[in-house]
Amino acid sequence: MLATFSPVVSSCQVINENGERVHPMTWNHEFIDLPEVKNQRQPTFTSAVMEAIAGGSKGREQMLFVLLGATGMRIGEALGLEIDKHVSSDFSTLHIRQKAWRGQIQPFLKSENGNRDIDPPTSIAAMLKEFSGDRTSGLLFCSQNGLPLLQSNVLRLPLHPLLKRLKQPTMGAHALRRFRTTWLRKQHAPEDLVRYWLGHANKSVTDGYSKLKEDVTFRKKAAEQVGIDFELPAQKLEVAPNCTQSELLSASV
8 A cells, every 4th residue: 555645744754852853754756756856057156257247247236246256145135134234333244134035025034044144254344334335224235215126137137148248158146155155165164154154054963062153253253264266346346325215115126
């Protein structure tokens, strides 16, 4: 007799006192005729292309692409940053607490692990401070009327044409996230911090015992030592114009 399975089976497995599964489940993909995902396209950038993106863009898009490539945060998380709520006074800490999706602010993240603090190196913090100018509130990246930017427009208008000029294949913002992850691994950054900065879950029970992510001084030192794998633009950064403060509800660019 064949048993029937529910999508919730994997979430209802028994665990022991160490939080490990007592009856781990392994699916027979061939028997149930479920194809395994192989060779999934996961594009990324080289450091040379990243430099070209940083140098070939301008204004808020330049700052956005640099920030994504230097921190690995998701684009929705970056577009959801509010200066007075999620950016420290010296711009050295970014508090990821919400995201922008389809032009609207969502007061939640992809998962609980997404709730974290990111430590940009001092060069990026200085660039963020310059970009923000005299603004003290509102979204870090916003439209002229203070509303969240649409991710699709950010990619379709500035990034994709730039990639075409650089004779690069069309890629999404996640390529910047992979770029940062690859650099962190190359620099042998502590795996605890790699997962924390990226907003990923622990891999084992032992990971839960490590408290590196709570050591802010160590985090910032590690971020500075790791640095970024591309040169920042030599030209002076365009300061973001003051945006008209508005309710963060509608989608606009």
